[in-house]
Amino acid sequence: MAKQKAFYFDASACIGCKACQIACKDKHDLPLGVRWRRVFEYGGGSWVEQNGVKVPSSLFSSYLSTACQHCESPVCRDVCPVQAITKREDGIVILDSEKCIGCRYCEWACPYSAPQFNEETKAMTKCHFCYDLQAQGLNPACVDACVMRCLDYGELDELRAKYGDLNEIEPLPTNEITNPALVITPHKHSQKSGEGTGRILNLEEEV
Amino acid sequence: MNKENMIQKALTDTVLTRRSFLKWSAALGGTAALAGGMNLGLKTVEAAAQTAAETDGKWVTVACWHNCGGRCLLKAHVVDGVVTRVKSDDTHPDSPNFPVQRACVRGRSQRMQVFGADRLKYPMKRKNWAPGGGKKELRGKDEWVRISWDEALDIFATETKRILDEHGNKSIYATSYGDAFGALYYDPISRIFSVLGGNVGAWGTVSWGAWPAPSIHMMGGFPSTNDRLDLQNSKLIVLWGANPAWSRQGNTTSFYMEAKRAGARIICVDPMYSATAKTLADEWIPCRPGTDTALLLAIAYHMIENNLQDQTFLDTYAVGFDRDHMPEGADPKENFKDYVLGKYDGTPKTPEWASEICGTHPSVIRSLSQQMATTKPAAFISSYAPARTNRGEQYAQAFFTVGWMTGNVGIPGGVVTWDPLPGGPPLVKLGPRGTSYKDNPVFPSKYLFPFPDPADETWTGLNWSEQWDAILNGEYTAGVRGKQPIDIRMIYHGHSAMLNQSPSLNKGIEAHRKVEFVVSASQFLTTNSKYADLVFPVTTYWERVGDLISANRESIFWWQQASQPLFEAKSDLEISLALAEKMGIDIEMIPFEQVIFNQVAGAEVIKPDGSGFEKLVTITADDIKEWGVEGEPQKGRISLKEFQEKGVYQVERKPGDRFTHIQLKAFRDDPVANPVGTPSGKLQIHSANLAGHIAAFGWDKIAPIAKYEPPVEGYEGTLDGEYPLQLWTPHYLRRSHSVFDNVTWLREAFPQEVWMNPIDAEARGIEQGDTIKITTKHGTALRHVKVDAGIMPGTIATGEGAWADRDDDTGIDMAGATNSLCGPVPTGQGVQGWNTTNAQVEKWTGKPIGADYKQPQRIIFGEEA
Ligand code: SF4
Ligand code: SF4
Numbered sequence A: 001m002a003k004q005k006a007f008y009f010d011a012s013a014c015i016g017c018k019a020c021q022i023a024c025k026d027k028h029d030l031p032l033g034v035r036w037r038r039v040f041e042y043g044g045g046s047w048v049e050q051n052g053v054k055v056p057s058s059l060f061s062s063y064l065s066t067a068c069q070h071c072e073s074p075v076c077r078d079v080c081p082v083q084a085i086t087k088r089e090d091g092i093v094i095l096d097s098e099k100c101i102g103c104r105y106c107e108w109a110c111p112y113s114a115p116q117f118n119e120e121t122k123a124m125t126k127c128h129f130c131y132d133l134q135a136q137g138l139n140p141a142c143v144d145a146c147v148m149r150c151l152d153y154g155e156l157d158e159l160r161a162k163y164g165d166l167n168e169i170e171p172l173p174t175n176e177i178t179n180p181a182l183v184i185t186p187h188k189h190s191q192k193s194g195e196g197t198g199r200i201l202n203l204e205e206e207v
Numbered sequence B: 001m002n003k004e005n006m007i008q009k010a011l012t013d014t015v016l017t018r019r020s021f022l023k024w025s026a027a028l029g030g031t032a033a034l035a036g037g038m039n040l041g042l043k044t045v046e047a048a049a050q051t052a053a054e055t056d057g058k059w060v061t062v063a064c065w066h067n068c069g070g071r072c073l074l075k076a077h078v079v080d081g082v083v084t085r086v087k088s089d090d091t092h093p094d095s096p097n098f099p100v101q102r103a104c105v106r107g108r109s110q111r112m113q114v115f116g117a118d119r120l121k122y123p124m125k126r127k128n129w130a131p132g133g134g135k136k137e138l139r140g141k142d143e144w145v146r147i148s149w150d151e152a153l154d155i156f157a158t159e160t161k162r163i164l165d166e167h168g169n170k171s172i173y174a175t176s177y178g179d180a181f182g183a184l185y186y187d188p189i190s191r192i193f194s195v196l197g198g199n200v201g202a203w204g205t206v207s208w209g210a211w212p213a214p215s216i217h218m219m220g221g222f223p224s225t226n227d228r229l230d231l232q233n234s235k236l237i238v239l240w241g242a243n244p245a246w247s248r249q250g251n252t253t254s255f256y257m258e259a260k261r262a263g264a265r266i267i268c269v270d271p272m273y274s275a276t277a278k279t280l281a282d283e284w285i286p287c288r289p290g291t292d293t294a295l296l297l298a299i300a301y302h303m304i305e306n307n308l309q310d311q312t313f314l315d316t317y318a319v320g321f322d323r324d325h326m327p328e329g330a331d332p333k334e335n336f337k338d339y340v341l342g343k344y345d346g347t348p349k350t351p352e353w354a355s356e357i358c359g360t361h362p363s364v365i366r367s368l369s370q371q372m373a374t375t376k377p378a379a380f381i382s383s384y385a386p387a388r389t390n391r392g393e394q395y396a397q398a399f400f401t402v403g404w405m406t407g408n409v410g411i412p413g414g415v416v417t418w419d420p421l422p423g424g425p426p427l428v429k430l431g432p433r434g435t436s437y438k439d440n441p442v443f444p445s446k447y448l449f450p451f452p453d454p455a456d457e458t459w460t461g462l463n464w465s466e467q468w469d470a471i472l473n474g475e476y477t478a479g480v481r482g483k484q485p486i487d488i489r490m491i492y493h494g495h496s497a498m499l500n501q502s503p504s505l506n507k508g509i510e511a512h513r514k515v516e517f518v519v520s521a522s523q524f525l526t527t528n529s530k531y532a533d534l535v536f537p538v539t540t541y542w543e544r545v546g547d548l549i550s551a552n553r554e555s556i557f558w559w560q561q562a563s564q565p566l567f568e569a570k571s572d573l574e575i576s577l578a579l580a581e582k583m584g585i586d587i588e589m590i591p592f593e594q595v596i597f598n599q600v601a602g603a604e605v606i607k608p609d610g611s612g613f614e615k616l617v618t619i620t621a622d623d624i625k626e627w628g629v630e631g632e633p634q635k636g637r638i639s640l641k642e643f644q645e646k647g648v649y650q651v652e653r654k655p656g657d658r659f660t661h662i663q664l665k666a667f668r669d670d671p672v673a674n675p676v677g678t679p680s681g682k683l684q685i686h687s688a689n690l691a692g693h694i695a696a697f698g699w700d701k702i703a704p705i706a707k708y709e710p711p712v713e714g715y716e717g718t719l720d721g722e723y724p725l726q727l728w729t730p731h732y733l734r735r736s737h738s739v740f741d742n743v744t745w746l747r748e749a750f751p752q753e754v755w756m757n758p759i760d761a762e763a764r765g766i767e768q769g770d771t772i773k774i775t776t777k778h779g780t781a782l783r784h785v786k787v788d789a790g791i792m793p794g795t796i797a798t799g800e801g802a803w804a805d806r807d808d809d810t811g812i813d814m815a816g817a818t819n820s821l822c823g824p825v826p827t828g829q830g831v832q833g834w835n836t837t838n839a840q841v842e843k844w845t846g847k848p849i850g851a852d853y854k855q856p857q858r859i860i861f862g863e864e865a
Helices: A017-029 A075-079 A104-110 A130-137 A141-145 A156-163 B006-013 B017-026 B044-052 B112-114 B149-167 B188-195 B212-219 B250-263 B275-282 B292-305 B311-317 B336-341 B353-357 B362-375 B392-405 B466-471 B505-512 B572-583 B592-603 B621-627 B638-647 B665-669 B687-697 B744-751 B756-764
Strands: A005-010 A037-050 A051-064 A083-085 A094-096 A116-118 A123-125 A149-153 A182-185 B058-061 B074-079 B082-088 B123-126 B144-146 B172-174 B201-203 B237-240 B265-269 B284-285 B378-382 B415-417 B462-463 B475-477 B483-485 B488-494 B517-522 B534-537 B547-553 B555-560 B605-606 B613-615 B648-650 B723-726 B751-754 B772-775 B779-787 B795-797 B837-843
Touching: A005 A051, A005 A156, A017 A037, A017 B082, A017 B744, A037 B756, A051 B275, A075 A083, A075 A094, A075 A104, A075 B648, A141 A149, A149 A156, A156 A182, A156 B483, B058 B188, B058 B555, B074 B112, B082 B112, B112 B149, B112 B744, B123 B149, B123 B212, B149 B172, B149 B488, B149 B517, B149 B534, B149 B572, B172 B188, B172 B201, B188 B572, B212 B392, B237 B250, B237 B275, B237 B311, B237 B362, B250 B265, B250 B275, B250 B638, B265 B275, B265 B362, B292 B336, B292 B353, B292 B362, B311 B392, B336 B547, B353 B392, B378 B392, B392 B415, B392 B687, B462 B475, B517 B837, B547 B592, B555 B638, B592 B621, B638 B648, B751 B756, B751 B772, B756 B779
Parallel strands: A005 A182, B172 B488, B201 B462, B237 B265, B237 B378, B265 B284, B378 B415, B488 B517, B517 B534, B723 B795, B751 B779
Antiparallel strands: A005 A149, A037 A051, A083 A094, A116 A123, B058 B074, B074 B082, B123 B144, B123 B534, B475 B483, B547 B555, B555 B648, B605 B613, B723 B837, B751 B795, B772 B779, B772 B837
């Protein structure tokens, strides 16, 4: 198997605090409106009356912190008309904002909406897995930021050996399009992608 | 549109009206409104940061200094005096037993606060200010005029002296805490008033809610919660109203996660399916705010009915539970058990009785009671929040009582506590600062916590829930002295956020427009400063020489300076010295380097065998020379340079080590030799002293045992129709109280929404994302709604601390500051009952409000000025 760097996310421990998101913004000086790491809250359920008392009925909710999945088959790269997106030997998918012509096709194509547009520079930007920090032997900024220690990274096959091979929970899309390099430990409320009965509860915060 | 794209899909899947769909499309289309300075920091700093080469800088340990409930290590990457990035503790490998002191999302945003474009840059005065106040009604909407420091100091000195001469010390109201809570809360400027004879002080139970008096009278003080590692011995942890994921950031929630991994079952009792509950809880039990006492009484009922209480424990360690174990002199009829059974009042406190009040299903109450009584050892951990209610003392009484009924006291894995922060005596500690403190003769600092003695006839201080009424009406409540006259002419705000953060902002604004002179010292145009006449720009900790702090029992930090003072900002210490000089008074101050040195030299760490403490830091004669301070060389574990470089010293821990702390262990082991500090030496379920103490404050009365009586603006207040909802106001991750509210990154990440259950939303024709109008007896605000089944029907919530933005014409607060909605209702020991407010909500038919992070920053003077 080719080398492939991947993220690990423990949904059972995430508290949705966004330290990872802001650590990423700080590391990369991201402007407002650009979030390379997003933290979603996904849930559903309702309340019913039982002997005159309103009680929660199958209420569920959990968090998902997600960035670029550095997919094994990156559609963002495939659709870019100027080859601004490339996959490195270690599997990291990088985007050269200098080359980008701002057509935003990658943003549209990526099922995770990982590439994001910088209004100021009129170019796309994207998580590059802190390859600069990794080159110095350091961890990606988000991984070192998590107060619940639910982010990790490494070689995909090693992460799979350690944590299993789940890589699709709601609200992520199903994995067949891009083969995301992602390993997830589910929350007790996590639902399989495509079979979800809830909705993103904090959509406004993350678009 | 690509149907597979998760964002697009979520947008299409969401039930959206056409209007809101268009709004979303627009949001997706970009954020053009933000073009230019997209992070909204100081442009000069951003530009310098962009050109700075990452490799040239160095990492220094910097302060994260907020009253946030955590204390974490932050490091700043400094290049040529500019901070390009922050990171957290990386001084040793991270592990559950020996965790690094990891910073939260707010600490991670600290750079955007310190270098925000809205930093106050120059001293300034209100355009229509004149000695005596000028056009006082323009406070909050006047223009600002930049002035020199000399003029600013002069105005302060002249007006303060005039007011003192004409009206005396009791005409000056200073809202900061003075020195009582240590360096972080110390406002050196208010010392000026102390030297000049004192000022009227501000006091309130604030965050603590109604806990302090019951804790003193029922358990003899404030013993800290069990150690974090001991939590792993608990089989059951009940987190009552506690959401550490928001209120105790940094590592705290991970400690509970470790306890869960070690096998603890976790139950959260809360009006919200909170972030903590979602992640940690095996069971979430909803309970209406302000009604927890009823729920607890029903839990007790089930235990008593089934004889599940730990009777041996109660008989040995407590008084007041039943008629055979009453404290001396108490009426035997006034025992807790007979009250619960309804022997004398005819009302058995059954789960059915409680359910109608607290909204929890009777079967859930029974199950909770059964689990609490039969799972051992168990930890019952409340936050302060359920006691931040009108009549909150009854909750504290009930929580202690029911917790103690289970006997989980002083044993591994067992605790009954009101602090979710695991505790224990320090294993490493700083030396004394060596500074002296001039106390305020009018309101001594010992009365800031745990609040004034109502029987003492000498103090003059205004309670947070009564201050604005006192200023407006000329009368305050003075304990046993009853109502007393007061005539405030000057308000000084330093190091506080009083106007924004105390009940009834509307009355507060009125009070600010009444007095002759308002001065504020701040870093931004906070609500305090917005309504002031004269504003001093203050530096942040990053622009000061550094300091040390105790982070938790295992760690101490040493912070360094990261930047020069921005523009003309000065530290409040410098301002106080300049004011003293101007006013010709003497305030004693030792050089700050000496203050730092004293703490380092005096730092001590526990010996490995736990037999005592030893010096932490080795100091050489050269160090002393280099620092230019007074001191003696000494031997310790680490060198001064190493400590300074690392910025942290942390004691390594292991499960079962000799440093494990268990609350009240000595008492449990031998209650005769180690009594608690109550009159009986035992846990006092019945405390006549508590009831007497509360009555002496002069607001309301409580029984000596836990009884449920409906609080003002509690659930019962919703039943007559006008305000049918209960508003409560949690701590929110966007801020630490009001601090950070201006940070654009955090505004973007955490919108100031109002959570509302779909049942309540539907009944009002309200949909997700609508602008809603919230009305209470005390004010009105507009906000976006978050329709979420995770909040209990009949209750709404929004995070405390948003910076008020009141439209003077309509009286509507456009920012959703909770004190625009919460009322000043002093009860008990002077509690701020923020979690008991009755409200109504309607859909707003006017112009919808925009996203918070797109609102203009409060920039008074540009960088070019
Ligand atoms: S920092 Fe960790 S706990 Fe917080 S949102 Fe990110 S992944 Fe979740
Ligand atoms: S919890 Fe407090 S000290 Fe820790 S990083 Fe957050 S704001 Fe700073």
